[in-house]
Amino acid sequence: MAELAVDVGRLALKNPVLAASGTFGYGLEFRPFLDLARLGGFVTKGLSPAPRDGNPPPRIVETPAGMLNTIGLQNVGVDAFLEDKLPALAGCDTAVVANVFGETIAEYVHVCERLDQAPGLAAIELNVSCPNVECGGMIFGNDPRALGEVTRACRRATRLPLWVKLSPNVTDITETARAAEAEGADALSLVNTFLGMAIDAERRRPVLTRISGGLSGPAIRPLAVWMTYRVARTVRVPVIGIGGIVSGRDAVEFLLAGATAVQVGTANFLHPAAAIEVLDGLEQYLAQHGAKSVREIVGALEVEAPR
Amino acid sequence: MPRDVTTTVLRNLDLGGGNYLVEFADPEMAAEMQAGQFLMLGIPGSETLLRRPYSVCGLPGTFADAPRDALQLLYRVVGRGTALLAALRPGAELRVLGPLGRGFTPASADVRHVLVAGGIGIAPFPAWIAALAPEKPILLYGARCAAELTLLDWFRERTSELVLTTDDGSAGRGGFVTEPLDELLRATPKQRLRLSACGPEPMLRAVARLAARHEVECELALEAHMACGFGVCLGCVVPVRRGAGPPAYERVCVEGPVMRAERLAW
Numbered sequence: 001m002a003e004l005a006v007d008v009g010r011l012a013l014k015n016p017v018l019a020a021s022g023t024f025g026y027g028l029e030f031r032p033f034l035d036l037a038r039l040g041g042f043v044t045k046g047l048s049p050a051p052r053d054g055n056p057p058p059r060i061v062e063t064p065a066g067m068l069n070t071i072g073l074q075n076v077g078v079d080a081f082l083e084d085k086l087p088a089l090a091g092c093d094t095a096v097v098a099n100v101f102g103e104t105i106a107e108y109v110h111v112c113e114r115l116d117q118a119p120g121l122a123a124i125e126l127n128v129s130c131p132n133v134e135c136g137g138m139i140f141g142n143d144p145r146a147l148g149e150v151t152r153a154c155r156r157a158t159r160l161p162l163w164v165k166l167s168p169n170v171t172d173i174t175e176t177a178r179a180a181e182a183e184g185a186d187a188l189s190l191v192n193t194f195l196g197m198a199i200d201a202e203r204r205r206p207v208l209t210r211i212s213g214g215l216s217g218p219a220i221r222p223l224a225v226w227m228t229y230r231v232a233r234t235v236r237v238p239v240i241g242i243g244g245i246v247s248g249r250d251a252v253e254f255l256l257a258g259a260t261a262v263q264v265g266t267a268n269f270l271h272p273a274a275a276i277e278v279l280d281g282l283e284q285y286l287a288q289h290g291a292k293s294v295r296e297i298v299g300a301l302e303v304e305a306p307r
Numbered sequence: 308m309p310r311d312v313t314t315t316v317l318r319n320l321d322l323g324g325g326n327y328l329v330e331f332a333d334p335e336m337a338a339e340m341q342a343g344q345f346l347m348l349g350i351p352g353s354e355t356l357l358r359r360p361y362s363v364c365g366l367p368g369t370f371a372d373a374p375r376d377a378l379q380l381l382y383r384v385v386g387r388g389t390a391l392l393a394a395l396r397p398g399a400e401l402r403v404l405g406p407l408g409r410g411f412t413p414a415s416a417d418v419r420h421v422l423v424a425g426g427i428g429i430a431p432f433p434a435w436i437a438a439l440a441p442e443k444p445i446l447l448y449g450a451r452c453a454a455e456l457t458l459l460d461w462f463r464e465r466t467s468e469l470v471l472t473t474d475d476g477s478a479g480r481g482g483f484v485t486e487p488l489d490e491l492l493r494a495t496p497k498q499r500l501r502l503s504a505c506g507p508e509p510m511l512r513a514v515a516r517l518a519a520r521h522e523v524e525c526e527l528a529l530e531a532h533m534a535c536g537f538g539v540c541l542g543c544v545v546p547v548r549r550g551a552g553p554p555a556y557e558r559v560c561v562e563g564p565v566m567r568a569e570r571l572a573w
Contacts, residue, residue, distance in 0.1 A: 025539040032308050033537075053556055060534050060542030062357050067534060071541045074556065217356055269535035270349070270357065272311055272404070 002286035003293035004279075006040070006260050008238045009186035011123055011161045013040040013095055013261060016294055017251065017279040020242055020265035021046055021099035021125060021165070022071070026085040027092065033272035038279065040261060041095030043189075044081065046127045048101055049110050051077035061198050061207045066217030066244070067266060068196050070210040073101060073130070078111045082118055095122035097163065101130045105153045112157035123161035126154055129169075129192045129214075141167035141192070144179035155184035163240065166190040166231070168220075173227050174234040181235045189240040189263060190231060191224045217266040218244040225253050232258025232299060246274060248281015258299040309537060310335060311404045313351070316395050317377060324454035325383050326427070327393050328364065331401055334376040337367050339406050342434035343503075343528055343565040346405025347536035348380070350391055357534050358404065359388040362431040362505075362564065369437040370461075381430040381457070407536050408564045411435050411526055414501040418524075420444035422466075423488055423514050425506025426455060431528050433458065435503060436465050443467040445491070449484025449506070453477040485513045492521040502526070502568075515568035525568035531559040546572040 004015035019042035024030060027042050036042070054074025061068050076085070081098070089096055098115050102108040108126065115121055128141030128150060140146050151164055164180040166173055168191035177188055193214025198207040206212075224243020232239045238261070241254030246267040254262045267274035286294060310333075318330040336346070340363050349358035365379030373379065384393050395401075411431075414420065422432050422444050429448060436444060443465060449472040450456045456478055462469050470487045471479025480487065484506075492500070504514040505528035518525035533543035538561040545563070546554035547570045554572035557563070 023539065029537060029539050033311060053553070054541060054544070056546070057542075057544055057556075058532060059544065060532055060540065062355065062532075062534075065356055067357060069534075069540070069542060074541050074544075266356075266534070269540050271402075272535070272537060 002283065002291045003295070004283070006295060006298075008240065008261055009161055011095065011186070015040040015279060016255065016261035017275055017282065018042055018095070018097070018240070018261060018263045019268055019275045020263035021127065023265045023268040026081065026089070027096065028085065028088055030268075030272055034276050037093035039094045039275055041097055041122060043097040043099050043125050043263065044085070045075050046073050046099040046101045047075055047078045047081050047111055047115075048073065049078060049107050051075065051080065056209045058208060061213070063196070063198055063215065064219060066215050066219030068198055068208060068213030068215050069193070070208045070213040072210070078114045082114065086118055086120060090120055096120060097123045097125050099125045099127050099165070100154070101127040103130060104134050105150050108150050109153050109157045112154045116158040116160060121160060123163055123186070124154070124158055125163040125165050125189060126150065127165055127192070129165075129167045139167065139169070141176060142170055144175045147176050148179040148183045151180045151183035151185055161186040163187045163189050165192055167192045168223065168227055169195050174230055177231045177235050181237050185237060187238045187240055187260075188231060188235060189242055191220070191227055191243050194220055194223065216244070218246060220244050221250060221253070225257050228254050228259050229257040229301070245278060246270070248278055248283070248285050251278050251282050252285050252297065255294065255297050256299070256301045258301070260298055308339070309405055309407055311402070312336065314401050314403055316397050316399045316401060317374060318397060319393070319395050321393075322457045324457060326381065326455070326457040327384065328379050328381050329392060329395070330365075330373065330377050330379045331403065332374060332376045333378065333403065336403070336405055337376040337378055340366055340378060341406065341410040342366065342438045343410030343431050344406040344408050345536070345564055346403050346407055348392070349402035350395065351400045351402055353391050355388050355391065358402070358536065359392075360530075360533055360536055360560070362528060363406070364430050364433050366434045366437065369433050381427070381433070383427040404536060408560055409562070411438070411503055411528070411565050413439070414524065417499070418501045419499055421488070421491065421500055421502050422446045423484055423502060423504040423506070424448045425484055425510040426450050428504075428506030428510070428528070429457065431505055432503075433461065436462075440465070446470070447472070447484050447487050447491070449473065449510075451475065483510070483513070485510065485517060488514065489517055492517055492523060497522050500524075503528070504568075512573050515571060515573065518568050526565050527568050527571070529559045529564045529566060533560050536560050548572045
């Protein structure tokens with residue numbers, strides 16, 4: 001049996017399979033379906049300073065091999081997370097990563113500071129796909145400078161490992177990747193959802209209330225693998241691959257492309273034990289290929305040089 | 308506790324008028340499931356990504372000819388997911404997650420239940436009627452046309468009164484099902500009735516308004532698009548009243564699908 005442990009920077013994970021933010025609630029919801037201790041870790045629903053109600057429905061629609069969502073970052077707020085959710089996760093024996101977002105840098109910093117001393121938290125992941133209220137609603141993650149500023153401020157606000165989750169809705173993802181790395185990110189997770197739109201042709205209206213939504217699911221996997229490959233060749237910090245992973249083979253694609261770990265997202269909706277299925281599939285792949293450790297396949301892509 | 312199981316189609320009956328009844332068995336799910344609850348149904352290898360939510364139509368004891376531990380779902384073919392389901396033959400695999408959500412709650416003993424169904428909103432009522440036995444509730448059942456009304460013989464035997472309406476007048480009374488409901492509520496002392504309704508949203512809103520006007524307790528079985536069915540995608544929310552402030556959002560899959568009508572901030 002191959003060794004599965006990986007190090008994402010200074011954070012040691014028992015295996016490279018995590019569950020992605022926004023698809024795994026606060027972890028507790030999955031207890032009826034899987035043993036959390038088998039996961040490398042999971043990332044919580046994005047936490048803001050105060051609870052948020054989210055957007056009016058309809059919020060989701062299925063699309064070919066994927067889905068669009070406009071949930072609007074509905075969450076219980078960082079205080080309720082610390083009081084109600086995190087204590088209930090004590091002893092779950094997996095890495096709990098808190099996803100954090102704000103509409104101003106001060107909000108990001110506030111949430112990071114609240115989480116910094118929380119017992120049992122393994123890392124913080126910044127969701128930067130949020131409009132920057134101070135900067136005319138520009139998305140933090142779309143601008144390398146704004147992304148660098150929020151990363152730097154959060155870096156000062158916590159001693160926990162800091163991951164930055166990159167948006168794919170940019171011209172060149174290696175620029176935002178470099179900005180986050182330069183300001184102290186311990187790891188980069190990518191990608192968040194792609195902006196997309198579905199139209200009800202009969203009614204001549206957008207299907208979702210907010211017109212556009214974030215596209216996720218197997219439809220985005222090749223896009224995400226390509227971005228993972230490019231970023232992993234650009235930065236020195238570890239990369240965590242995300243995008244349409246539903247099987248062990250899908251996870252292997254990201255690892256070969258250079259990701260140290262992966263996050264399973266939309267698949268958690270399809271099968272509540274999907275992350276375990278991905279882990280089992282990864283183990284099978286490693287066994288079939290005689291690998292002693294999963295680390296052997298990280299970045300092990302073989303590319304023929306053009307002649 | 309919900310479970311995620313792979314099972315097979317026992318029967319998939321074309322009931323006519325676009326209505327179908329699919330049947331499968333799972334002992335634990337059949338033992339735990341309650342009327343008004345739902346499950347997420349996936350077809351392995353199908354082109355659709357997400358599972359689809361279906362309320363349970365038949366529980367053990369609902370249909371006399373059903374095998375042990377069987378559950379039935381009543382559905383209309385309206386889109387890709389239901390078309391794929393309708394094409395399944397006995398023996399085909401199903402992936403089923405359930406039981407999910409909150410079902411109907413029984414009222415106290417001296418209260419009469421009035422069930423109001425619109426179209427495929429009839430789906431949860433066979434299980435609910437069976438759960439209410441030996442009481443025979445009143446059923447007001449509306450559809451667009453005669454062909455869309457289904458399981459009428461079953462309902463005739465198990466209701467004290469069956470009022471049918473169709474939009475086009477091809478069966479029962481012409482017009483909406485809320486008209487006979489309004490008449491019934493006017494004619495009956497309010498403390499004696501409990502409404503359960505399921506159907507298209509405009510119908511549910513109208514039923515909720517009538518229930519409020521006549522001060523009658525009312526539960527609505529809601530429908531929503533959802534990705535997961537167990538509370539994490541937050542895709543299926545409905546607005547509910549929250550004091551004087553703006554509405555809060557609650558999940559149809561966890562806080563529903565059956566909700567008290569007066570809670571909804573429509």
